[in-house]
Amino acid sequence: MKLNLRVYFTICLLLPLGLSAQETVYAAGRQVKMETSAEEPSGPSLRSALDRLGKQHRISFAYNSRLIAGKSVPSSFSAGKRSLDAVLDEILPPLQLEYRRIDEALYVIRPMQLHEINIAVPVKGSVKDSEGNPLPGVTIQVKGTSIGTVSQPDGSFTLNAPDANVTLIFSFIGYDPQEIPLQGKTTVDVVMSASTSQLEQVVVVGYGTQRKRDLTGSIGSVRGEEITKQPVNTATQGIQGKVAGVQIISSGAPGSQPLVRVRGTGSMLAGAEPLYVVDGVLTNDIRNINTADIVSMDILKDASSAAIYGVRAANGVVIITTKSGRTGKMEVSYNMTAGFREVANLVKMANSTQYLDYLEDAAPNVTIPPYNVSTNWYDAILRKGFQQTHNVSLTGGSEKFLYYFNAGFLTDEGIVNTNKYDRFTIRSNNEYRIADNLKFVAQFSYMTAKTQYVDLAGIYTNTYRAAPVIPVQQNGKYGNTAAFGNVGNPVLTIDKNDDRLKENRLQGTAYLEYSPWKSIRLRSSMSVNQSFYNRRRYGYQFLNNESTFLVAGGNQQRTESTLTLVREQNQDWIWDNTATFRQRFGDHDLTVLAGYTAQQFTGEYLEGTRRNVPMSEDLWYLIAGDPNSSTNTSEGDKYTRASILARLNYAYKDKYLLTASFRNDASSRFPSENRNGYFPAVGVGWVLSREDFFSGQEIFDFLKLRGSWGRIGNDNIESNLYILTGNTGQLYFFGGQPTLGTSLSDIKDRNLKWETTEEYDIGLEFTTLKQRLTGEINYYNKQTIDALVGVRIPGLLGDPDNEYITNAGSFTNKGWEFTLQWKDKISDELDYTFGGNLTFNKNEVTGLNQGQPLFRGGVGQQGNISQTASGHPIGSFYIFDAQGVFVNQAEIDAYVNKDGERIQPDARPGDLRYRDADGDGAITNADKIFAGSYQPKFYYGINAGVNYKNVDFSLDFYGNAGNHIYNGKKAFRYEITDNVEAAYADNRWKADRPSSTDPRILAANMPASTYFMESGSFFRLNNITLGYALPKDLLERINMQQVRIYLTSQNLFTVKQFSGFSPEMISSNPRSNGFISTQNSASPLEAGIELNPYPTTRTYAVGLNVTF
Template sequence: MKLNRLLCGCMLLLPFCIQAQDVGYVPPPSSETEEPGMPLRSALNKLGKLHKISFAYSSKLIDSKKVPAVSSTKKPLPEVLDDMLTPLQLQYKKIDEGLYVIQPALISEQNIAVPIKGTVKDKDGQPIPGVTIQVKGTSVGTVSTPEGTFTLNAPDANVTLLFSYIGYDPQEIALEGRTELNVVMATSSSQLEQVVVVGYGTRRKRDLTGAIGSVQGEELTKQPVNTATQGVQGKLAGVQIISSGAPGSQPLVRVRGTGSMLAGAEPLYVVDGVLTNDIRNINTADIVSMDILKDASSAAIYGVRAANGVVIITTKRGKIGKMEVSYNMNAGFREVAHLVKMANSTQYTDYLKDAAPNVTLPGYNVSTNWYDAILRKGFQQVHNISLSGGSEKFLYYFNAGYLTDEGIVNVNKYDRLTIRSNNEYNISDKLKFVAQFSYMRSNTRYVDLQGIYTNTYRASPLIPVMQHGKYGNTAAFGNVGNPVLTIDKNNDKLQEGRVQGTTYLEYSPWKFLKLRSSMSVNQSNFNRKKYNYKFLNDETTFLIAGGNQQRPESQLTMVKEQNQEWLWDNTATFQQRFGDHDLTVLAGYTAQKYQGEYIEGSRRNVPISTDLWYLIAGDPNTSTVTADGDKYARTSILGRVNYSYKDKYLATISFRNDASSRFPSENRNGYFPAVGLGWVLSQESFLKDQQIFDFLKLRGSWGRIGNDNIESNLYILTGSTGQQYFFDGKATLGTSLADIKNRNLKWETTEEYDFGLEFTTLKQRLTGEINYYNKKTIDALVGVKIPGLLGDPDNEYITNAGSFVNKGWEFTLQWKDKINEDFDYTFGGNLTLNDNEVTGLNQGQPLLKGGVGGQGPVTKTDNGHPIGSFFVYDALGVFVDQAAVDAYLNKDGQKIQPDAKPGDLRYRDANNDGRITVDDKIYAGSYQPKLYYGLNAGVNYKGIDLSMDFYGNAGNKIYNGKKAFRYEITDNVESDYADKRWTATRPSATDPRVLSNSMPASTYFIESGNFFRLNNVTLGYTLPKQLLERMKMNRLRICLTSQNLFTVKRFSGFSPEMISTNPKADGFISAQNNSSPLESGIELMPYPTTRTFAAGLNVTF
């Protein structure tokens, strides 16, 4: 009842408006006569005032026309309109007593001689309904049917026909005696006419006042990627995407820099109205477009969750016409793109002579490459089949997809089944019902990435992988487990299911007003079963007994997690054009609730048979149970006004009020306003005669957005039960304080200014965009150290005590040209310059993070520096001999490093106090790149298409943590270090004699993160239309593609792209990588990036 009253109230407020989607509406004018030469629009305004009527018309139809002669307003209205319109080849049609439609005049049949017919299709052979076909220079015209066919009568068979449709390039075709045409329309080369999803609505790109980047779905499907965002790498300015090679993983996405220190820094994803933080369930083949709201003005409509940008994904829907059946697939293999080359047996033995001369070497005659032992070429394949079509009453789209990815690590595998069904029912001209449903089920065979890669890097090449059915005992020599045994003795499987759905009812009581009520559901479940096999460190398992790699008891761990979330959106949208004024008003209310539960249990001594892998089969005395849960809710009120005058002056105002249960009641509400202004200079009279710009627009915006991506109960004090204490001489069960919480916790808030320039030139061949942004985050959550006597186990107190800024420039240029009907090409690029700086830590405490072995923290976040900056000693090189040690003196003549030996690193006395202490540490760069960029090129010639994508970044640093993290002196070393390290006979000036865990963190371990990568190359061929018609097909395309073909870099580690500090096998719970912004850029043992080679096929019937 409340909803009905709300909707009826909205209707009663707007009874004076009429339909005007594509047409102009004339309000009452202010004069009563029409003068020769007066604009037709003004003349109609006056007639509307005089006769109390309204006129509807296409702006393009009348904007250039003027009244030819004086029309007496004393004549009857029909005569006045005839006098005014007939000379202009126009006519009117009376709809009712108050509304007249102006339209092109019909040519009398006696002048029509030649019937013309034909079809209009897109480049994929699909019919395009609603295309306007007009005889050039006349008002004779028609539109294409739902099947893409058309018929019209032309004055003769030598006229020229004009074809036009929104989103496609217009065409002029001379008949030259032909009476039947088959027309293929190309997607519009003008990005200005593209429709962009802006959150609860759409806008033309030319009308935007904010910064929004868009990628079309067909661009994503060209690449053999498993997650949609991976296909956006390097394509959009201001958007940095870092991918892992792990099957089923989700790339890390950063929009205009790091957006938080402690709260989540990932963007919000909106998939057909469903809000989520995980899009691994989205099939790339289902995507129409991906629009990324980069600035606060665009994202503020999503308020509480928009601080890190918003990624809006729109999936496919049916089109009017007969059923279209489409099948596409690609299959190929993945391999590791780059590995660290480890020392062979000769290099390793030579190293141990200096590092551990007393160690007895094993007697095997081997030189084991442990990476070869655990890695493989993994097969991957993707299959999709879709059905789509419909009528004016019902549109449908259905797709089923299957993906399998073996990964590059032995036994690692990911399988995914997806189903999507999008249906639209037009119940009447005013009422529409839409149901969108998706289902995903995946199975993953996990491997212990951290343990396997750590041991592979450390393991001695002098130990064999396996001989005679027994494992080489790496643990007996060097205290490092055999990584192949680790893989074989663990069986870790995850099954994940996800259901997402949106249904909405849209009612239009008048054509200018839409009322929509939408309900979205997002439900997921995870079931993990991990079995650890029993094995001993005796000679039944290993070639020799000993070491600490053993498991005396088998163990079964089972995890179950369920998450449920619903979102109810209610919006009213008013859209109308009043002459030169275009107005869209949005108002809405949303409510959201989430609840999740997690339980984990384990038992030991579970039988080895897979049929008995149940907890009840294990030893009850070894049971462990862990449970957790979460729930939160949000409610929101939102509104937005879009206004334009003559498509020249643009304004957007939005507001959102969010209430989140994740904050205490006094700080629960957040207010997020935004405003954007645009000025299309190319529409101004003083620029109409210039020949440089086809389109030129200036825009500026300001907005405020929030971030509540934190733990739900971060402000609530918690306690631990089961604690005993003595009271009155008796042991009493009690509760102790678990941690200290901040009752005044509040929102992280981000304010951003954005200024942009957009242009097209050279007959729309060249498109460009320049943006400047200044994004400041205040009240950022940080962990402040507190005295231990306060009772917090971590001695940490989370509070709003930080502020930082991201500011920078974005540049985009794209050239598109069509030489002839057979040949077109494109190339372009984008560049982002970003500067991150901490501007205030209100408690005065720098944040030290990123511990690497015995080195302690290697990052420091403090005022005046980027988040997560490296803070280490400055290594100046190596003492080449004892004379160099003796010569390194302070002003008093004393040795600055008195305990140093030849071959040790020399550190700079940064504070000039004559000794090396913690006060000598310096800031040595950050993991955040100062610039990142993308380049693209493509060419199409007679059905052959070739495209290439490049991307890279510069100005960032990486801490080679795996080199610094030394568990044992017998750990293997990298081949390059083994050849270049200092020795008595080869006194190196760059690499120390020995690497040990006790070495302090220094610039020796910091390397450049700059790289340039050929990300994708695709070569395809589309069969010609004539051949397809004989084969009864609409489209057939074959292609070869490669992902991550080569990388130019200076970093000696696995990959200069750092997605995670330290990957975990159980990261599936949140589907997020676990890389904290305070300690990113430290390479320990990441999953190596992969290179993919694949072949693809696309067939449409």
């Protein structure tokens, strides 16, 4: 390289100093021989080490060759990713050398000045986490100096300290820093604890990471170990109650995915689920993710944080980071749980005595079967289900190659007979360091799963309504409930249907990352998400005669066997290209991200059915059935997206923070004139605790005020909804002659565009009481416009029962979030934690289809129950207001209008009394009221934990309040012989026992009213865990790193008012037709109606964690 004149003269002046360099020098009147410690074997020569450093950092060293001749660095030396100055500060002082920086590209090596020479004190030791795992990359620095090093892959370190009384500072991201005075010691073993304040923790944001203290948006984080301590099968179930602003609605069905709502219901039609990002793979379904593979889950709640994902971020973003390898010898872990599940709460139905008493009033002329039984139909269909998980993982690597591999198996028997879910997963995450500035990362996972379904809609309905006077089976034949004028036998429904689903999922990400300079990182990533579904439904033939039943009759039969086969395959690929610049200029910290992404999804669905297929499983193919009965259908979907994105993060003195981002999305799901969406966001933060005027106070250790604004979108709808389609086969007559033609099948909106959400967020974060108490307060205001809704087609234009999709709605979600967490360490053997979070949310429709409401949610003959209208929450109950029961005729006669006429002239004693809400003197549809919503006014989570020596104990609670549930199964009545709940049988109105609360009979034609509406509030002990870890001295004797055994229970008890199975409800079966992959899509317009839910379950399990 060319040297300028100033550099040339500098070298000429400094190099002669090297001519007097000797291996023996004099200091303070003593002869001191300086050499590498005997405990540090000689490694590479100093010359070769300097050559490598020069190439790595693109600089030159100037030195006298005789000065460094024969000198070497310790064999354990590794530059790693440390700064050049830190490396030189480690290797030169023990050799009595020092350096001087001339300019950006030139360093001069010279002898250490005599007044700077000290006797180096070699210090060694190790750094581990609280579980005994080595921590590589921990920075160890001599306090007040630039002398330092980092821990090696096995956690060990060596350091030459100036003297034996200095203080060493140990620091590592995500852990509390420690200061250790040497006090003459030369061996130091340190155990680092996870950061108490959590401010130093790194959270994953879109296309990057940030320290939590630097965030200007609202992001909630949950560590993987908080999820795996629970006997849950899906990641989202494990974060229930752990993050403010995130509502989790679980189901007891094996293989189901909980519903997740981030800051309220985010859409009426376009899906309200968040976007999931798993190691860069964007997906809507994470049932294939093994919880044992998860390092962390970061939930981007506000628009400014999520806007970097643009059109897919309207409902929040959940980023899942999986485990990766680490340098060091291979670590083998085995984790397992085994236990059983049972129904957490059952509805108590009337026994035979209560039922017969009820029939005397409801159907006095019915002939009672002579079986003399009292059947508990729930006992007949339910069981205790066995549950087990097993995971084996391998972790390790070197400086060039890191690997993580895990294989996991799960068995989950449902509480309904024959219902079962089996899953096998594999994950392999590998990182190859091709060069110091170039790496290749490959991450992939594979899942294969089998689900044995049951017909929940038919089974639960029939079990609830089945008459207890009919036996399940006798002498190998089924009790014929249908012949009694009742519903079908639910046990026969299970036995005579076989419904199996096989899934195969492959997800993978591969990226190349290159850093041409220290401040720039270029990454190109390709992600693939493939899914394959094979579903087979076989219905056995059976007749309603005595070959099947104890008695003939009824309508429960299948005269021909049926076989339906479903095949679905989907492929989604994403190509991401990003460039990141990060540099600190004095007090200024700047990070700039820019990128381009492209995505394509293709999906195919095919379904075929034939009848009279033989009952042998070996012949369950369509070709084996009657070809004249063949039916088939198919669907397809394909869409693409292209996006550009950018983000800027700026911090001044770690005190003033700024984040600005922008994304432009183009989606093929909309017409060309509306395909592009622009999603900007900005956030600012002010760390008040770093201001000078805060330096004297002792209340807050950290205090930050932040605010943000952002715009995000939602295009989660079917493709091509704006394209007109036609039906063939339409006959037209010309000149009296029929001509085959095509007719339009429906009306489409050619101006269709995506939903847009703008959100304002203000937050306050703090730590106090010596970082023992951490808190956060947030206020948010989300406004969604151009909401997609289904609008009835005017009768003049077509079928008024059909709808077309258009942008005709708007609504808001406003709320407060509060989080507090206390952590304290009483001694080295005892620490504890206690905390919780609370969220208030108000959802309100602000505009809808020119004021026309949306009606949904029918139950039996009661018609629509839910209505979405301006001024009310989405999916509110719109029903009659029942105000008790007419105890006698006098009360009926007294209930009159202003003209003295009876308001309910046809009522009888024991009937429900309905409020004349509009005051017109009669009960009409105009008297229906908005009676509440399924959306809670607030929800919360509470956690507590204690660790004493080797024992750990934790509790997690979850609940919500202010919402309502419509007890649809109680209202859903077809036959007068249907069974009733025991409480109603005992408390209903009777002539000799008048009741003012429960009517005389429950009839099919009863209107929807508040009588069937109940409180959905509940408080639940979500998880309790007690664990014991073997002591470290014992582990060392048996050559193991960790052995922990624990007992755990999920959903141990629930305090609730709801009389049904559970205040949490979710659809449990895939759709009977159409794409299986959309099975968990639940409509917010008709939620909160309990009709056929899968009961919530209680789990008891024992677990084992072993690490070699």
